[in-house]
Amino acid sequence: MSRGGRSAAWNQCNRSCLRSMNKSIAGAAVLAVAVSSFAGVATARDQIRIVGSSTVYPFTTAVAEQFGKSNGGKTPIVESTGTGGGMKIFCEGVGEDKADATNASRRIKKSEFEMCEKNGVKDIVEIKVGIDGLTIAQSKQGPAIKLTRKQVFEALAEQVPGKDGKLVANPNKTWSDIDPALPNIKIEVLGPPPTSGTRDSFHELFMEKGAEELDALKALKKDDPKAFEKVWKSIRKDGAYVEAGENDNVIVQKLEANKNALGIFGFSFLEENTAKLKGAPIEGVDPTYENISSGKYKGARDLFIYIKKAHVGVIPGLDKFVAEYVSDRALGADGYLADKGLVALPQEALERVKQIASGMEPLNGADLH
Numbered sequence: 001m002s003r004g005g006r007s008a009a010w011n012q013c014n015r016s017c018l019r020s021m022n023k024s025i026a027g028a029a030v031l032a033v034a035v036s037s038f039a040g041v042a043t044a045r046d047q048i049r050i051v052g053s054s055t056v057y058p059f060t061t062a063v064a065e066q067f068g069k070s071n072g073g074k075t076p077i078v079e080s081t082g083t084g085g086g087m088k089i090f091c092e093g094v095g096e097d098k099a100d101a102t103n104a105s106r107r108i109k110k111s112e113f114e115m116c117e118k119n120g121v122k123d124i125v126e127i128k129v130g131i132d133g134l135t136i137a138q139s140k141q142g143p144a145i146k147l148t149r150k151q152v153f154e155a156l157a158e159q160v161p162g163k164d165g166k167l168v169a170n171p172n173k174t175w176s177d178i179d180p181a182l183p184n185i186k187i188e189v190l191g192p193p194p195t196s197g198t199r200d201s202f203h204e205l206f207m208e209k210g211a212e213e214l215d216a217l218k219a220l221k222k223d224d225p226k227a228f229e230k231v232w233k234s235i236r237k238d239g240a241y242v243e244a245g246e247n248d249n250v251i252v253q254k255l256e257a258n259k260n261a262l263g264i265f266g267f268s269f270l271e272e273n274t275a276k277l278k279g280a281p282i283e284g285v286d287p288t289y290e291n292i293s294s295g296k297y298k299g300a301r302d303l304f305i306y307i308k309k310a311h312v313g314v315i316p317g318l319d320k321f322v323a324e325y326v327s328d329r330a331l332g333a334d335g336y337l338a339d340k341g342l343v344a345l346p347q348e349a350l351e352r353v354k355q356i357a358s359g360m361e362p363l364n365g366a367d368l369h
Contacts, residue, residue, distance in 0.1 A: 048076035052086025052103030055266040083197025091116035105197030110368040123309035123362040131343040133267035133292035134299040142259040153210025158234040161216035191264035268341025
């Protein structure tokens, strides 16, 4: 698109704003300067900008590189900011100085959707890119460990039910304190910070489900759902859980250095490091591509990328980038993203994703939580 066309597109989407603020000649003059500056930014950017999840980062980066090669344009900029951090950046507003898309290792929250709307990001296109398995891994040199979600909760929750059923500070220091069949080694789990979508998924897939296995907490859930939620969302702060940042590669490196530690990250990182690491079976099921795809592995979750529809047709190549992302050569079972550890969507689900992407169908936030 030409410079004039691109500026006109942004001016078109901002006319209502201009009319509402044009209450005086002075106000109009100030606004004209602002729009002129905005158009200047528009002509300066010819590169797609994407933020968000560290889990989805390698997949989106691969698509960005393929897009750059096949379209002859600049390769999109992809930043790993974490899902929560990415949503904040994505929802800052519409304009060529704002991010065009954000990766997410969980679905957008209702509060984030509302924040976007408040800041003028009205039409958000949700694209499900595949399935991931949230794994608990360790060094291949470490003692074999098989876990249940109940045991994971008992290891990492800030409070657990005591013998009388009342909540007490977590007393478990070693895995064998939880179950004598587990290794007699210190509980040390490296994982993502609260801003990470992987952390959110871990809470929901492991901590909440594990808490539901305890009779005292089952009763609490029934009597006081908010108190129950606080329990499973509260991770201990005494060193048993170590926040290792948004970069999952850092966790991989630390597991290599400490054979007794466990780490939490997506399946693709485990897949890339099978020579060094092994995944712990959860409920007796190994974290494999087949088990994640079938849903047999209980740590499976969906991965997403969110697109600003208002930027399509203004940021050069954004529509073509999305088309590349949802193509069979990328997302198909034999696509290049499967080679990087992304578990492909069932074909029917992939066809629906293509339909959404082709029509740039905005997300209806009514069913968000």
